[in-house]
Amino acid sequence: MKNRNYSLDFMKFFCITAIVCIHLAPFSGSKLGIIINTLCRVALPLIFICSGYLFLSKFSKEHSKKYFYKMLKFFIISNILYLVLLIFINILFHNGIRSTIYYYFSNLKIIDFYYGDGMIEFHLWYLTAMVLIVPILYFTVKYNLINKMLILSGILNILGIFIYNSGHLKNNRDVIFFALFYCTLGMYLKIKEEIIREKLKHKINWIYILFILLFTLTSLMERFVYDSVFIKTGDVYISTIPLSILIFVLCITKIKEKDNILCKVGRKSFGIYVVHIGVINVFNIFLYKVGMLQITLTTIWQIIGTPIILILSLISYNILIFINDKIIGSIENKIINKRYIVD
Template identity: 25%
Template sequence: MEKVYRIDGMKFFAIIAIFFIHFSVFQYFQGDPTHPLYLFFNSVSRFAVPFFFIVAGYFFHHKVQQQGWRYTQRYISKIVLMYVSWVLIYMLAIGYSYGNWQPVSILTLLYHGTAGAEIMWFLPALIWSILAVYIAQRFKRTTTLLAIASVLYAIGLCGQGIQIFFETPWFSSSHQFFKNSRDPLFFALFYVTLGYQCSQWSLQSWSQKKPQGLWLAIALIGSLMTFAECYF
C-alpha cells in the first residue's frame, strides 16, 4: 500500500508523547505528583499507546489481505524476537546492577509482559491482539470481534480511568490474571481491532473529505476531557 504521510506525522508526536510519559524529569513538578502541569503532560500524552495499536491494526489489514498467514507469521516472529531480546537485556541489566532477580512466571512472560520490565507489556499485547484479529478475519467476523473487544474495553476502564465511578474488585495486584486492565484482552484488543476495521471500512478516504479544523477541534476537546478526568 502507498505511504500515508499523515500517519507518519502523527507517529512523530506519539513518540514525543511516550517520552513525556516515561522521562523522569516530567514525572513531578515541585515534588508534587498532583501538580496540574504534571497531570497535563501525562494525561494528554496518553493517546500515544492507543494510537500505535490502531496503526498496527490499520496496516495489518492491508498486508493480511495480500499475504495471509505468511505475513502474519513473519510479523509475529519479528515481535517475539524483539520481545525476548529486550526481556533478557532488562533482566540481566536489573539483576546485575541492582541484584534484583525477579521471578518469571508464564503469565508475566507470555501475557502481562512484565517480565524484565513493565514497559514491555506493549509487545505481547500486540502479539495476542494480532493473532485474534487474524483468526477473526479468517472467519469474516472482525466486526463481531470489535463488538466483543468494545465490551471488554469498557470493563477494563473500570480498572483505570472511570474506577472512581464504577469501582470493581476484578483488577487488583493480588490477582494472578486480572492484575492490570492495560493488557491484551481489556485494552490492546479493542484498539488493534478498531484500526483493522477503520482500514476495512476505508475511513481514510472519508476522513480526508472532512475539514482539518474539525479534527483539530476533536483533538483539543479530547485532550481537555482527558486532563479533566485525570485532574478531578
C-alpha cells in the same frame, strides 16, 4: 506501486515522544504534570490502532506468521537484554552475578510477562500483547469477524476502564481489556478507509480540529474525576476512543507524501520504545555515579529530558541494529559459507 503515507510515520514520532514523556514524568506531582501525562495517554492506543491497520493492509497467512515470529523474537531478545542490563547494573553496585540471576528467576512469574510486572520491565507488556493479539487478529480476519470483534472488544475496553479505576484490575497494561480493542479498531478503520476519505475529503477543517480539542479536554476532565472518585489514578479514558479515532482518521485522510527527519524517527518508534527504559535506567545510574542525579529535579531537565532520552534511545537502537546487521550478520554468513564449502 502505492506511495507511502508518511502521515503514519509522522504520527508515530509524536506517539513515541509522548510515551517517553510519560515514563520520564516531567513535573511529576504537580497539576501540570498530571495534564502532560493525560495528554500523552492517547499515544499507545494510536500505536495499537496503527498496528491493526497495517496488519490488515498486509494481511496474508504468510505475513501473519512472519509478523508473529517477529514479535516473538523481539519478546525473547528484549527480555534477555533487560536481564543482561540488570546484571550489569548489579555489578556496578557490587552485587554478584549468580545472586542477581537467582533473585531474578526465583521471583519471576509467568503473569509478569502479561502485565509487565515484577521482574519484567513494565513497558515490555506491549510485546506480550502483540504476540498474543496477532493470532486473534488473524482468525478474526480469516473468518470475517472484524465487526463482531470490534463490538466485543469495545465493550471489554469500556468495562476495563471502570474495573481498573475501581482497583479490581491489576493495571491498565492488559491485552484483553485494552490492546485488543484498539488493534481491532485499526483493522476496522482500514476496511472503511476509502469511505472515510470520500466522506471527509472536504470536511477536515477547523470544526474537525475543534472536536479533537474537545475530546482532549474531556480526557483531562475524566482524569481528574477518576483521581478524585476512584481508587486508581486514571490512566485510561473513554474519551480516548473518539480522540484516537479522530487523530488516526486525520492521518489516513490528509496523506503526507514527503519524507522528513521526524518521519524517519517515527519509523524507528518500535525500536525506540523497546530500548528507552534501559536508556533511562543507565542514564540515571550514570548521573548517580558522578554525583549529578539532582539535575533530574531541575526545571530545565523537566523541559529537555524527553528529547534527550529520545535521541539517546534512537542512537542506542541504531547501535543494536548495527551490531545485529554487521557483526552478528557477518558471523552467520561466515558459518553458512563454511558449511557450503564443506558440502
